[in-house]
Structures are given as C-alpha cells and as structure tokens.
Amino acid sequence: MNPAHIDYDTLADLAEGLLEDDQAASVNAHLDTCAECRERSADLADVSRILAEAPVPSMPADLASRIDSAIAAESLNNATVVSLEQRRGRRHWRILSAAAATVVVLGGGAVVGKAALDDARDEGQASATRTTPLLDGGDQQASQKGTVPSAPSGGQAEDGKATQRTFAAHAPSFGVARTGTDYRTATLGSQVNDLLGKGNEARLEPRKPDAKLAECVASVTGGRAPVLVDSAKFEGSPATVVVLNGAKPGRWDIWVVGPDCSPRDKNVLTHVTT
Amino acid sequence: MASVSVRRVDEVPDKELLARHAQGDPHAFSELVNRHRDRMWAVALRTLGDPEEAADALQDACLSAFRAAGRFRGDAAVTTWLHRIVVNACLDRIRRKSVRPATPMGDDATFDAVAPKMPDPTDAHGVSLDVHAALLELPFEQRAALVLVDMMGYSVDDAAQVLEVPPGTIKSRCARGRARLAPLLVHHRNRRDRRNVGGVEGGGMPK
Numbered sequence: 001m002n003p004a005h006i007d008y009d010t011l012a013d014l015a016e017g018l019l020e021d022d023q024a025a026s027v028n029a030h031l032d033t034c035a036e037c038r039e040r041s042a043d044l045a046d047v048s049r050i051l052a053e054a055p056v057p058s059m060p061a062d063l064a065s066r067i068d069s070a071i072a073a074e075s076l077n078n079a080t081v082v083s084l085e086q087r088r089g090r091r092h093w094r095i096l097s098a099a100a101a102t103v104v105v106l107g108g109g110a111v112v113g114k115a116a117l118d119d120a121r122d123e124g125q126a127s128a129t130r131t132t133p134l135l136d137g138g139d140q141q142a143s144q145k146g147t148v149p150s151a152p153s154g155g156q157a158e159d160g161k162a163t164q165r166t167f168a169a170h171a172p173s174f175g176v177a178r179t180g181t182d183y184r185t186a187t188l189g190s191q192v193n194d195l196l197g198k199g200n201e202a203r204l205e206p207r208k209p210d211a212k213l214a215e216c217v218a219s220v221t222g223g224r225a226p227v228l229v230d231s232a233k234f235e236g237s238p239a240t241v242v243v244l245n246g247a248k249p250g251r252w253d254i255w256v257v258g259p260d261c262s263p264r265d266k267n268v269l270t271h272v273t274t
Numbered sequence: 275m276a277s278v279s280v281r282r283v284d285e286v287p288d289k290e291l292l293a294r295h296a297q298g299d300p301h302a303f304s305e306l307v308n309r310h311r312d313r314m315w316a317v318a319l320r321t322l323g324d325p326e327e328a329a330d331a332l333q334d335a336c337l338s339a340f341r342a343a344g345r346f347r348g349d350a351a352v353t354t355w356l357h358r359i360v361v362n363a364c365l366d367r368i369r370r371k372s373v374r375p376a377t378p379m380g381d382d383a384t385f386d387a388v389a390p391k392m393p394d395p396t397d398a399h400g401v402s403l404d405v406h407a408a409l410l411e412l413p414f415e416q417r418a419a420l421v422l423v424d425m426m427g428y429s430v431d432d433a434a435q436v437l438e439v440p441p442g443t444i445k446s447r448c449a450r451g452r453a454r455l456a457p458l459l460v461h462h463r464n465r466r467d468r469r470n471v472g473g474v475e476g477g478g479m480p481k
Contacts, residue, residue: 008452008453008456009449009450009453011453012450012456015452016449018445018446018449043460046456047424047452047456047459048452050405050459051405052427054405056312056313057312057315057319058312058315059312059314059315060325063315063333064308064311067307067332068304070336071336071340074337074340
C-alpha cells in the first residue's frame with residue numbers, strides 16, 4: 001500500500017486512462033484502502049458533473065441581431081465582389097442577387113428579398129421575379145442601390161470594409177407591395193406573419209413607391225430598411241403597412257399609416273410590435 | 275428561391291445548408307447560424323469568460339464561417355467545423371488581449387468590465403457564476419477542452435476534431451483542468467452529506 005495520498009492530477013489521469021498499467025494498479029490499490037483518496041476521486045467526478053449542469057446561456061437578442069447585421073453587410077460586400085467578377089467572367093449572376101437579397105432577409109428570417117427591390121427597374125420586370133432588378137442591374141451601381149436598405153451601420157462589422165460604410169450612408173430604398181390585404185387591429189401581427197411566411201414572397205410583387213410614399217416610409221422607419229411596405233387597407237380604409245424587423249428574428253415592428261402620411265405628419269393609425 | 279419553399283428550411287441538414295450558402299442561397303447561412311447560435315455562444319462565452327469579448331469573437335467567427343463556407347471539406351460535422359472557428363476566434367481574442375495590457379486604458383477598462391461580474395462566493399444561487407470564475411483560472415487549452423467535453427457534451431474524439439489535436443491531448447487537458455478545478459469547486463458540491471458520513475471514518479485518519 002502506498003502511504004502517501006494521491007494528488008488530483010494523478011487521479012484525473014487515472015480516470016482518463018492516461019496512467020501506465022503498473023501505476024494505475026498501484027493507485028487503484030491505494031484507493032481500495034484510502035477513503036480520503038476515494039473522496040478526491042469523487043471530487044473529480046463532481047467537477048465534470050458540475051460543469052455539465054451549468055445552464056447553457058442563450059445568445060442575447062441584441063447580439064443575435066448584431067451578428068445578423070454583420071452577416072448582412074458581408075453578403076452585401078460579397079455581392080459587390082461577385083458582380084465585378086460577373087462583368088469580367090460572365091458567371092451566372094444568381095449568386096449576386098441571392099447574396100444581395102439576403103441583406104434584408106436576415107433579421108426577419110424568411111422572405112425579405114422583396115424589400116431590396118429598387119426603383120432602378122421598371123415595374124413590369126419587378127413582378128417577374130423579386131430579384132430581377134438586381135439581376136438586370138448587373139452592374140455594381142444597381143447592386144449597391146438595391147441592397148442599401150439592410151446595410152447596418154458600418155461600425156457593427158468590426159473589421160468592416162470601407163465600402164460597407166459607404167453603402168450604409170445611402171437612404172434605404174424599397175418596393176411597395178399591393179397585397180389587397182384588409183389589415184385588422186386584432187390580427188395585424190398574424191396577417192404580417194402570413195405575408196412574410198416562407199413561400200409567399202412571390203405574391204408580394206413590390207413596385208416602386210411614389211415620392212410621397214417614399215418620404216412617408218423614410219420618416220416612419222427613420223432610415224432603417226423596411227421588411228415590407230404594403231399599400232393596402234386597415235379596418236377597411238386605405239392605409240400603408242410598414243414592417244420593420246423586430247427585436248428577434250420572426251418578430252416585427254409594424255406601423256400602419258394613413259393616406260395623408262408625410263414627414264411632417266406621419267398619420268400613424270396604429271403601431272404594433274410582435 | 276423555389277428550392278427553399280419546397281422543403282421547410284429547418285428540415286434541411288446542416289451540410290446542405292452550407293452547400294446552399296456556398297451556391298448563393300441567401301437564407302442558408304443565417305438559418306445555419308440561428309440553428310446553432312446558443313451553443314456557439316455558450317462555447318465563446320465560457321471559453322473567454324467576458325461577454326463583450328465573447329460577443330466580438332462570435333461575430334468574428336460567424337463572418338469567418340460565412341467567408342470560409344466554400345472551403346468546408348465535409349469530412350467533419352458542420353457543428354464541429356463551426357465550433358472550431360468559434361474556438362479559434364476566441365483564441366485570437368485572447369492573443370490580442372495578452373498584447374493589450376501595455377495600454378493602461380484598455381487594462382482598466384477590462385478590469386472594470388470584469389469586476390462587477392465576479393461572483394460573490396456567498397451567493398447561494400451563484401453556482402454557474404462560480405463555475406464561470408473557476409474556469410477562468412485555467413489555461414485556455416484546458417478550459418476549451420473542458421467546455422467542449424464536460425460542458426457541451428462533446429466526445430473526446432469530436433473535441434479533438436474541433437481543437438485539431440489528438441484525442442490523447444484532449445484527455446490530458448481535461449484531466450489537468452479537472453484536477454485544477456476540483457479544489458476550486460469544493461464549496462458548492464452536493465456531496466456534503468456523504469462527506470460528513472465518510473468524515474467519521476476518514477477524519478480520524480492521519481493526513
């Protein structure tokens with residue numbers, strides 16, 4: 001029997017099977033006779049148990065959206081790079097439009113490519129596919145404009161490229177859907193959810209906003225990119241619904257404004273966050 | 275992207291999401307991150323200890339993964355690959371930080387940020403905080419190994435893939451780490467009763 005007690009290191013090695021056979025045998029022999037060292041062994045097992053039982057922290061919501069924004073900015077950056085390659089190499093441009101569209105999508109999760117639609121394209125084209133404008137744009141200018149809305153403030157991407165900051169300085173642009181929905185106070189959140197649900201994006205067919213609406217939306221959003229702008233009805237009367245990303249993916253910040261909405265008087269009919 | 279609406283995106287396997295991202299699918303990468311973000315956050319937070327540093331590291335990691343997706347070889351699980359990137363981003367942070375103490379401002383700011391979060395040992399519900407503080411006593415390598423194996427439930431082999439070292443190294447780092455933590459975690463162990471019972475016998479034995 002080994003008269004000396006065994007230290008934690010040796011016991012931990014024993015537990016991991018890291019000791020040589022003869023050493024393991026002598027330690028085991030000691031453990032058979034020494035309650036103190038058996039306690040120490042149990043202490044080590046407890047370390048693993050205590051570690052395993054520590055609750056897994058959830059990612060804070062603000063960090064989640066910060067990361068979404070950083071990824072969005074990165075998408076934007078990538079889109080520009082791809083578009084430059086495009087012009088030289090004629091690779092299929094789909095990568096560009098897809099990456100660019102992401103920008104708006106990320107925070108909300110599903111669909112939001114349509115908000116990236118820009119005024120640059122004619123409206124007939126816009127309805128064909130929501131990425132058409134970017135596709136046709138092909139040149140860097142168009143892709144920049146189209147994706148501006150979701151560029152986060154440049155400071156968020158820590159090693160962000162200068163180009164991202166430039167993008168972010170532009171005012172957002174957006175497309176206006178006319179879904180014909182009659183929004184109701186009680187069901188506003190779920191109606192928006194349905195519209196922005198996966199697979200529904202084709203129905204939204206965003207168009208270019210007129211100047212008055214563009215001003216209105218800009219004043220409502222404070223420069224943030226809308227996820228959805230829908231010229232529709234609210235409680236039976238003409239109204240525009242402006243949806244921004246909420247605090248979490250899948251949550252929305254919904255503003256309903258009347259036809260008289262302007263930067264001076266937004267004519268807010270209701271404001272709901274989900 | 276018609277392909278997205280065909281199948282619910284949350285049913286798409288990680289590898290396919292990554293492949294779709296590499297092909298330009300705008301939804302794929304954010305879905306991937308959303309899916310694993312709590313575990314990635316847990317790894318970053320526990321490995322670095324400081325929430326601000328962990329947040330920065332995780333953002334770095336997500337961007338690295340976004341850019342590197344095309345280089346994913348597919349021989350490991352996507353989560354393994356993601357966690358490797360997270361751990362590497364944390365290590366980068368630590369390296370940068372270890373250079374930083376030369377600047378008094380940064381140093382003070384770091385202490386200020388950490389000080390209020392130090393656990394109060396008398397805090398009865400402070401077990402996880404305590405664990406948190408105890409982990410910070412470990413060298414990075416041991417901490418990372420224990421975070422993966424004991425806290426996140428990775429197998430030794432998987433942890434070895436994440437940290438890109440042989441399995442034996444993981445075992446050894448875990449053993450060293452546990453040995454070091456054992457005396458630090460003594461006071462919130464639930465074995466008091468057992469120990470007291472044993473103490474009648476063990477307490478009488480000469481040290």
